[in-house]
Amino acid sequence: QVQLVESGGGLVQAGGSLRLSCTASGRAFNSAAMGWFRQAPGKEREFVAAIRWIGGITNYADSVKGRFTISRDSAKMTVYLQVNSLKPEDTAVYYCAAGPSLNDLRRGGIDYWGKGTLVTVSS
Numbered sequence: 001q002v003q004l005v006e007s008g009g010g011l012v013q014a015g016g017s018l019r020l021s022c023t024a025s026g027r028a029f030n031s032a033a034m035g036w037f038r039q040a041p042g043k044e045r046e047f048v049a050a051i052r053w054i055g056g057i058t059n060y061a062d063s064v065k066g067r068f069t070i071s072r073d074s075a076k077m078t079v080y081l082q083v084n085s086l087k088p089e090d091t092a093v094y095y096c097a098a099g100p101s102l103n104d105l106r107r108g109g110i111d112y113w114g115k116g117t118l119v120t121v122s123s
Contacts, residue, residue: 002026002112004096009117012086020081022096031098031111034079038092050105059102086121093118
């Protein structure tokens with residue numbers, strides 16, 4: 001059984017930073033890419049960032065470029081999302097996702113979802 005487990009969310013003031021983590025487990029796990037989505041209250045879930053296990057190629061939503069950085073530690077099967085210069089509009093539940101490729105993942109082609117971690121940014 002494949003599981004994605006997120007951690008690192010919390011309450012932070014505007015301008016602050018957090019590091020979100022997502023660890024994948026399960027013998028059946030073989031997704032080529034991992035990423036993050038977020039869902040703000042009353043809004044649809046949206047793509048944030050993704051990374052390919054091999055080569056570390058990344059892809060970002062325009063709204064987070066320059067502020068968020070995705071990285072991975074293949075040995076730990078863990079993906080990180082460093083979120084800097086946080087704004088109140090970044091408040092959302094952040095979901096980890098695994099997909100067959102960067103493009104598939106960005107378009108919503110998801111193999112597995114995590115349960116999410118809440119990030120709240122106060123003004």
